[in-house]
Amino acid sequence: MSIVKIKDKSFKTSIPEAEILKKVQVVADRLNKDYEGKTPVFLAVLNGAFIFAADLMRMITVPSEISFVKYASYEGTFSTGSMKTLMGLNQDLAGRHVVIVEDIVDSGFTMAHMIEDLKKMNPASVEVCSLLVKPGNLKVDLDINYAVMKIPNDFIVGYGLDYDQEGRNLRDIYTIVEE
Numbered sequence: 001m002s003i004v005k006i007k008d009k010s011f012k013t014s015i016p017e018a019e020i021l022k023k024v025q026v027v028a029d030r031l032n033k034d035y036e037g038k039t040p041v042f043l044a045v046l047n048g049a050f051i052f053a054a055d056l057m058r059m060i061t062v063p064s065e066i067s068f069v070k071y072a073s074y075e076g077t078f079s080t081g082s083m084k085t086l087m088g089l090n091q092d093l094a095g096r097h098v099v100i101v102e103d104i105v106d107s108g109f110t111m112a113h114m115i116e117d118l119k120k121m122n123p124a125s126v127e128v129c130s131l132l133v134k135p136g137n138l139k140v141d142l143d144i145n146y147a148v149m150k151i152p153n154d155f156i157v158g159y160g161l162d163y164d165q166e167g168r169n170l171r172d173i174y175t176i177v178e179e
């Protein structure tokens, strides 16, 4: 086990890269089977999903497309307060089979919001493929068809996930060490 320090916090190795890749392959195999003949569009959510998307896509053997999207938060003058807008989507999803590629589903609010946004574009189907899911934190009813790993509620970094924007480049996944 190794310990890394990022800013004011310490993290210890919890899921080594080799184990992550083995589990990503299992989900990629399922996707290859389920999407045969469908030419899916993978939509990877920036920033956190960039490493997972790169590894997953190289295991996908069916014809497919990938785009990268981002949820930008901004404070508007709307009575509801802050809003999140889907950015970077520049293709027609009508009639397409969409697979959202996400690094982590925590409360599930981001995914629920994204599925709702995408359904307005009349895709043939929308499924979620998430590297990590924290079932203990889910606040919404969400069907995550392709979950690579389920983890406890502890805060993690690495393999694309950050602590205060740092640590995304760590190869393994690390869990916070509570002091």
Ligand SMILES: O=P(O)(O)OC[C@H]1O[C@H](OP(=O)(O)OP(=O)(O)O)[C@H](O)[C@@H]1O
Pocket: 045, 046, 047, 048, 049, 102, 103, 104, 105, 106, 107, 108, 109, 110, 111, 161, 162
């Ligand atoms: O299930 P939820 O509670 O909605 O949380 C999950 C979201 O939080 C993280 O994104 P973040 O906003 O930290 O952006 P990042 O991907 O750029 O790190 C993660 O990448 C998910 O998109």
Ligand SMILES: Nc1nc2[nH]cnc2c(=O)[nH]1
Pocket: 104, 105, 106, 154, 155, 156, 157, 161, 162, 163
């Ligand atoms: N880096 C990081 N981002 C998250 N977003 C939701 N949960 C987490 C987590 O455990 N780590």
